[in-house]
Amino acid sequence: MAPINVTEMNSEERQQSRIAMLSKAIKSIAFKKQQITKEFQKGDEVEVAMQEYGFIGSYYTATIICSTGAYYYRIKYKNLLTDDESEPLEDVVAAAEVRPVPPHQHETISENGFRLYDMVDVFANDGWWFGFISGKIGEEYYVYFPTTADNIAYPSDVLRFHQEWSNGKWIFLPRWGRIFDFLIVSHFFVQLNQIFIITLNMAPIEVAENNSEQRHQSRMEMLSEAINSIAFKRQQITKVFQKGDEVEVASQIYGFVGSYYNATIVSSVGAYHYRVKYKTLLTDDKSAPLEEMLTAAEIRPLPPHQHETLSENGFRLYDMVDVFANDGWWFGFISGKIGEEYYVYFPTTADNIAYPCDVLRFHQEWSNGKWIFLPRQGKIFDLH
Numbered sequence: 001m002a003p004i005n006v007t008e009m010n011s012e013e014r015q016q017s018r019i020a021m022l023s024k025a026i027k028s029i030a031f032k033k034q035q036i037t038k039e040f041q042k043g044d045e046v047e048v049a050m051q052e053y054g055f056i057g058s059y060y061t062a063t064i065i066c067s068t069g070a071y072y073y074r075i076k077y078k079n080l081l082t083d084d085e086s087e088p089l090e091d092v093v094a095a096a097e098v099r100p101v102p103p104h105q106h107e108t109i110s111e112n113g114f115r116l117y118d119m120v121d122v123f124a125n126d127g128w129w130f131g132f133i134s135g136k137i138g139e140e141y142y143v144y145f146p147t148t149a150d151n152i153a154y155p156s157d158v159l160r161f162h163q164e165w166s167n168g169k170w171i172f173l174p175r176w177g178r179i180f181d182f183l184i185v186s187h188f189f190v191q192l193n194q195i196f197i198i199t200l201n202m203a204p205i206e207v208a209e210n211n212s213e214q215r216h217q218s219r220m221e222m223l224s225e226a227i228n229s230i231a232f233k234r235q236q237i238t239k240v241f242q243k244g245d246e247v248e249v250a251s252q253i254y255g256f257v258g259s260y261y262n263a264t265i266v267s268s269v270g271a272y273h274y275r276v277k278y279k280t281l282l283t284d285d286k287s288a289p290l291e292e293m294l295t296a297a298e299i300r301p302l303p304p305h306q307h308e309t310l311s312e313n314g315f316r317l318y319d320m321v322d323v324f325a326n327d328g329w330w331f332g333f334i335s336g337k338i339g340e341e342y343y344v345y346f347p348t349t350a351d352n353i354a355y356p357c358d359v360l361r362f363h364q365e366w367s368n369g370k371w372i373f374l375p376r377q378g379k380i381f382d383l384h
Helices: 012-031 192-200 213-232
Strands: 045-049 058-067 072-081 088-094 098-100 119-124 127-137 140-145 150-155 159-161 163-166 169-172 246-250 259-268 273-282 289-295 299-301 320-325 328-338 341-346 351-356 360-362 364-367 370-373
Touching (some): 045 072, 119 140, 119 150, 246 273, 320 341
Antiparallel strands (some): 045 098, 058 072, 058 127, 119 127, 119 159, 127 140, 163 169, 273 289, 320 328, 341 351
């Protein structure tokens, strides 16, 4: 990275810690869905949080053309053009990829400009790219982009302070000193003291004697953070699905994040969308299977069958599992066992519920065109 001017009170160790913390926070924000707290109308100006590989962490201005179903909009981009560059690009995007245009910021920029570690957006390549100030040389600010690992210098007139749309209002955090005093408030961040309260109020858990209470709490927190990160991420687009393919849809609707529903591909819609028919979800009048249009980043193949992989001893404490409930598979981890039933804790909903083993499966992740299968808790804590 470019040289960074750091005051004497910020040691190299503290600087590296803050850079790592900011990088992790920005990646979490960039991969999350936008909160659906506003219904947009034809003509509204919005920003689209891009979810295509290589563009995650960027925001592009667009105009609403019309709504398409309950959770989609057809939009026209302001700066992106069709392949032949003859007219503005139009696209169908999920409501969870759209947010209002952030308020103008000229009056909020201090006379001293931006400071080290400020979270900012940079206008480049026709959109706003999310990063943080990593240094300054002359009149140019170096910005580090965690989602692309680039560190590039820009003049101040193409920078703006980053803002997040949360609970129907903009969260504006211009100064780095405030960033390290608290975690950004949204449904996918949980303060550590809240996690501690949740685990204390859970059902009784059988913990092996060699796992101290401190180690148990640490593992609960680690698994909760890991599962939240996985549940809110996009699925890797490494496979083109065909009509008739059976798939799983990673639901991104508020209250259902961390659940997976079996579906069949009806057709492809453009380069990055599919129409699917659910296997277990029905229309409102329950007369037919529900059909829906989804982004490719919400779809993955069906995980392989697992009967042959289950050990005679069943599941173990902390195993990452999916539970079949409410017509879909819900992602959590084993928090305890009473009798023949396993308690499963779901970090995305903060529920802790007992289930028989016949509705559980080991959780698997689709990565680089193959399934990652981690059935044993001992292996989970060996991996980053």
